[in-house]
Amino acid sequence: MAEKGLSREESVRAESAPAKAWLAAAAAWLVPGAGHLLQGRVLRGLLLGGAVWAMFIIGLRLGGHLFPLAGPYDDGLSTLLQVPPVIANLGAGVLYLFCLLTRTGFTDQASLATYEYGNTFLLVAGLLNYLIMLDAFDIGAGRKP
Amino acid sequence: MTLFAAIVSVVFGAVARDKGRERVLYGLKIFAEFMGIGLVLAWLLYFLPGS
Numbered sequence: 395m396a397e398k399g400l401s402r403e404e405s406v407r408a409e410s411a412p413a414k415a416w417l418a419a420a421a422a423w424l425v426p427g428a429g430h431l432l433q434g435r436v437l438r439g440l441l442l443g444g445a446v447w448a449m450f451i452i453g454l455r456l457g458g459h460l461f462p463l464a465g466p467y468d469d470g471l472s473t474l475l476q477v478p479p480v481i482a483n484l485g486a487g488v489l490y491l492f493c494l495l496t497r498t499g500f501t502d503q504a505s506l507a508t509y510e511y512g513n514t515f516l517l518v519a520g521l522l523n524y525l526i527m528l529d530a531f532d533i534g535a536g537r538k539p
Numbered sequence: 540m541t542l543f544a545a546i547v548s549v550v551f552g553a554v555a556r557d558k559g560r561e562r563v564l565y566g567l568k569i570f571a572e573f574m575g576i577g578l579v580l581a582w583l584l585y586f587l588p589g590s
Contacts, residue, residue: 438553441549441553442549442550442553442554445546445549445550446550448546449543449546452542514543515543518543518547522546522547522550525550525554526550526554528554529553529554538557539557
């Protein structure tokens, strides 16, 4: 059944996104920019991926703090408050995973005066990559040129 | 703030519009808005009494 506001063709196309769209989205999450590169959008991939990589690296250089997947968090509300920044950080894909493995950027003690700027850069790098991931998916599904 | 605005504007411009010229114009618009609102807020906070 066609969804409200969509034609029948658009609705069918929305429901049956091809596997390559999912693959592009997964690649875009894992390696920022890879989703577009895989689909032959080289310039766009380099531009978008470069933006996320640059933002993440600048964030680390500014002394930003990454939020770990698992504790040590206090019990209760403070644990819940850690969930959104973890989701934001996770958006950076392999950049976050590399830092997790090498324990880079997870220190609790701020070492630079610019650490809050760094935090913002790190969080926004992940969030931007979610947008880029959706863009790669839309291109793969034929919803975008 | 300038660096942040520039990087975010590049991504927004590339993702939100489909044609080359529209992308550039939208990116510039987002950049100008970031800078303008940032400067206005900075001046507003400047006049607030600090701790």
